Amino acid sequence: MSDREALRQQLELYDTRGYHLNPDRGFTDSLLDGLLINERRYGYQACPCRLATGIQADDRDIICPCDYRDPDLNEYETCYCGLYVSQALINSGGEIRPIPERRLPREVRQKIMAETKTESMKATGDTSADLAYPVWRCDVCGYLAARDEAPEICPICGAKKDRFSRFA
Amino acid sequence: MGYETHIESVPGSEDKDIMLFTLSTCVWCKKTKTMLQDLGLAYSYVDVDLLSGAEQDAAYQDMWKYNQSTSFPTIVVNDGRQVILGFDEGELRGLVREVTENE
Numbered sequence A: 001m002s003d004r005e006a007l008r009q010q011l012e013l014y015d016t017r018g019y020h021l022n023p024d025r026g027f028t029d030s031l032l033d034g035l036l037i038n039e040r041r042y043g044y045q046a047c048p049c050r051l052a053t054g055i056q057a058d059d060r061d062i063i064c065p066c067d068y069r070d071p072d073l074n075e076y077e078t079c080y081c082g083l084y085v086s087q088a089l090i091n092s093g094g095e096i097r098p099i100p101e102r103r104l105p106r107e108v109r110q111k112i113m114a115e116t117k118t119e120s121m122k123a124t125g126d127t128s129a130d131l132a133y134p135v136w137r138c139d140v141c142g143y144l145a146a147r148d149e150a151p152e153i154c155p156i157c158g159a160k161k162d163r164f165s166r167f168a
Numbered sequence B: 001m002g003y004e005t006h007i008e009s010v011p012g013s014e015d016k017d018i019m020l021f022t023l024s025t026c027v028w029c030k031k032t033k034t035m036l037q038d039l040g041l042a043y044s045y046v047d048v049d050l051l052s053g054a055e056q057d058a059a060y061q062d063m064w065k066y067n068q069s070t071s072f073p074t075i076v077v078n079d080g081r082q083v084i085l086g087f088d089e090g091e092l093r094g095l096v097r098e099v100t101e102n103e
Helices: A003-017 A025-042 A056-062 A069-076 A087-092 A106-122 B027-038 B053-066 B089-102
Strands: A135-138 A144-146 A164-166 B008-010 B018-022 B043-047 B074-077 B082-085
Touching: A003 A025, A025 B027, B008 B027, B018 B027, B018 B053, B027 B043, B027 B089, B053 B074, B074 B089
Parallel strands: B018 B043
Antiparallel strands: A135 A144, A135 A164, B008 B043, B018 B074, B074 B082
């Protein structure tokens, strides 16, 4: 089996959980090839339709499935690339169109990151003091896990552990 | 500039100067290139993901001048007198129509 078909089968496992690949195979073939090229190039499957830096911390939000997929599916019935589409779009047989970029430009992201750092340095006191466990949130799908550590792989969407953020 | 040697040219009708900033892996960029070719328009393009270091930074900065959201593809017509963001079929077709009307 080709790498592309292996990747397709792996992603199709999430179909029953509400994450549907675009039924246009020619279209998704091109995107799956792009993901495999980026995996070889950067060491992870960065979005084929966005410019990755090659620094994983900077690209974390655009490793497929990206942080923007679910909001884009909700609002536009497709993700930014068109790899994933909503069930409604499949049912209607509609054609997918390009959608606006939800990710903020690099300069704005860097500015926000710098501000967040300053704020977190200022912050004192642990807000989770009353909880028996810390709560981890999957940045891809929003799944919450109240346990000592985030799961190895998100049981809902398959995102890796490093996509979880401390929620509470 | 600084990445001139990486700019590829595709022949066709040269009534307009069309420059694309693209990614080699992006499906919408591929569709845009194919459509311009089908329309018979000459264009130049640079695949920004295939550049590295200072060359990529230079291309990114040039693209930023025309499109601050820095999304791909960015289509710069006649040195920025018109900028088309993304695979916008209507706008791309319009490039041909205007050429014909001017004749």
